[in-house]
Amino acid sequence: MKRLIDVLASGLGLLILSPLLLGLALLVLVYHGRPVFFGQVRPGLKGKPFKMLKFRTMRDVFDSSGNPLPDSERITKFGAFLRATSLDELPELWNVLKGEMSLVGPRPLLMEYLELYTPEQARRHEVRPGVTGWAQINGRNAISWEEKFKLDVWYVDNRSLWLDIKILFMTVKKVFVREGISADGHVTKEKFKGSSK
Template sequence: MIYKNFVKRVIDFLLSLSAIIILSPIWIILIVLGSIAMKGNPFFLQQRPGYKEKTFNLIKFRTMSNAKDSNGNLLSNEVRLNKYGRILRSTSLDELPELFNILLGNMSIVGPRPLLPEYIPYYTEEEHHRHDVRPGLTGLAQVNGRNAISSWEERFAYDLEYVNNCSFLLDIQIIIKTALKVVKRSDILVGSTVVVGRLDDIRNNNNK
């Protein structure tokens, strides 16, 4: 409990601050390239539920442009996801700004990935416990299939397993496995390919 409630946060703060400083040259390059590729703001902000389901602004590098049709409507995701965005996603570089979320205490290095706020009403009573810890940059589900996991139930099972077994050793194991997956670019789906689908759509259909 000491690690989960105190030590983990100290480690998150120190490691995220160090990473932000060390990676500052990459930050500058990606901000410039992103501004050009996206023709404007290179950052993407979106509300996500965090610890105890309190929402925060998740920050990432944008991977889709704001290209619109003649009527002013956004084009499809496949069209707006340009080559630059695909590279960011395949290398996980789009996730780098989340280091600031970790520094501020909205997130942790390891924990259940933050999902959309509109999914919360569709959780089971047990699934709400995935928010008993801060959401993570990576997590147990990500090193056991990442985006290729075929069901929400499987993802949530990994999230709850992490919440119930959170420890320094487990975090180290997840970080090492994540680094290997990023280097190998394994279990990463880029573009409009969706294996699981939206949680609200799936559970609404199941209740019909």
Template sequence: MDIVGSAGILLLSSPIIATTAVLVRKNLGSPVLFTQDRPGRHGEVFKLYKFRSMKDIDFELGLISDEDRLTNFGRLLRSTSLDELPSLMNVLKGDMSFVGPRPLLVSYLERYSSEQARRHEVRPGITGLAQVNGRNLVAWEERFEMDVKYIDSMSIRSDLQIILKTFFAVFVRSGISAEGHATMAEFRGTSRPVTPSEVITVRDGATA
């Protein structure tokens, strides 16, 4: 379903993707795509694709933080989720699914508790339970609790419900960023971070 769905949407949305790429090139320059390593299922790292929404770091101009580098055009891309369209390629490749815990930074792997690390038992998603329940306004711990809750109760029905709620969330443009941040504050870990052996276990494919 992921493969067929992503292929179909990529084909149907190709005019929108092409137009967005031209606008990104005009407003932000090259490269048009933002790519970054992210951990997927079992912690296996893949290359995430998104449309670029920030300017390059420029110390002379004071463009250092994400908030400084995010332009009005970039905010528009994020609020409409147009920046996510290239991620359909990740779904087509099998790196991601339409629904699942959002792929976060590789550096977070060593900061999860053993329970939080369960979010890597499934493929990450373009949208997920946390994204339709507050998005970036939800605290990290609550967000990870929802990720695990999704895994424990996942079904085609719940996925369809999350997808429908995602369309509504995009329409009302809710929870795009936490106060004072382009998205949300960095996750710095819990009171008991996951041990190196647990990180290895997750990456090897077993439940931590």
């Protein structure tokens, strides 16, 4: 049932939102140049790699040595708007349609984190990663990594259709009030370096 809902909702969403997606793609092209999409390999179900798509929110700007400048200097005002409204996440509906993601589940993080998880934290990969999730409506980037992973594992153990519906409705509310978009002193969140426990 969950997969059926994912297919129907993502397919319908891509169809209905196609004018918005096209408009955003053109604006990203104007403000950030090519490519319009930011694709990055992330771990999916059971840790299987897939390429997650998002709208680009940063410019390609480098220092004199050819190294990318910090995120805070590369993100544009339009990019910050995309992140604040979560519009940069809309291309992930394509990942949902393909079966690489679900509408609801733990957010797909970086491949390099896989070897840093405790066995309990790694359980977040027992389900497909989501466009939104339990951790996103309970703090997003404003909570610690340990708190985020506990919420992810709680979702794995308690997932249900009704919980997914609640998370989707709460996500819409969070987007409007723009809570937890970034951690203190960071554009999004500092990198996970492993748990101390």
